[in-house]
Amino acid sequence: MKKMILLCVAFLSAIATFAQQDANRVFVFTDKDGNAFENGATIERDKLEFDDFEEFKQILSDVYVKQTATDKSYAVSMSVKINSIDNGTLKVCFPMSCLQLVKPGTSDLGKNALSETASYNKETGLASILTEWIPKSEDAWGTCEATFTLTTLIKKSFLDYTTVGKSSDITIRFINRDPSAINGVADNSAAKEVARYTVGGQRINAPVKGINIVKLSDGRTVKVNVK
Numbered sequence: 001m002k003k004m005i006l007l008c009v010a011f012l013s014a015i016a017t018f019a020q021q022d023a024n025r026v027f028v029f030t031d032k033d034g035n036a037f038e039n040g041a042t043i044e045r046d047k048l049e050f051d052d053f054e055e056f057k058q059i060l061s062d063v064y065v066k067q068t069a070t071d072k073s074y075a076v077s078m079s080v081k082i083n084s085i086d087n088g089t090l091k092v093c094f095p096m097s098c099l100q101l102v103k104p105g106t107s108d109l110g111k112n113a114l115s116e117t118a119s120y121n122k123e124t125g126l127a128s129i130l131t132e133w134i135p136k137s138e139d140a141w142g143t144c145e146a147t148f149t150l151t152t153l154i155k156k157s158f159l160d161y162t163t164v165g166k167s168s169d170i171t172i173r174f175i176n177r178d179p180s181a182i183n184g185v186a187d188n189s190a191a192k193e194v195a196r197y198t199v200g201g202q203r204i205n206a207p208v209k210g211i212n213i214v215k216l217s218d219g220r221t222v223k224v225n226v227k
Helices: 002-026
Strands: 027-030 041-045 048-050 057-060 064-067 074-085 089-093 098-101 105-112 126-128 132-134 142-157 160-176 193-198 210-216 221-226
Touching: 027 142, 027 160, 048 221, 057 160, 064 074, 074 089, 074 098, 074 160, 089 105, 098 105
Parallel strands: 041 160
Antiparallel strands: 027 064, 048 057, 057 132, 064 126, 074 105, 074 142, 089 098, 089 132, 142 160, 193 210, 210 221
């Protein structure tokens, strides 16, 4: 009898382990091309650029979510934990809520089927987490670090979900670098200047006195102080 009980315990433990492994395969964080980040990875983002309306500068996360299994009616939830934020606002809008966060702490953004999120792209199968850090001002140097966690659920009926388990997490470190040591475009890397703008967003063909916004061939955008 004792042996039978031990076998049952082992069997249930195996089922629980399998369920957790299954949860880890359902939703993953990816880049814009659908390449999955390793679970627990930390990535950096430091490209400061204007928003679509050229009203303020922001650093985009460029992180997406992909569903890797369709055998059940899966749904995804996401929480965000701000580990540190030097200034400004972290905006997050996935999968159900849009939040503007300004201090350390953890927030839950609801749950939904991935295909029903506002950012879902049917052609690529990806949904953006629509997240960016907006520094307090253009020259408010510092960082914002946040950990994002996906959880797998199964939708049983309207507003009725069963949690399967944690799916994956990623930490994004947004950096607004101080370019005060830069007096020109030249640096020690192989990156070349591909475009230059004034702080107002006007494209220019040559350096002008003051702060210039320079786009480099490696995808970075830097601010250059021309004296």
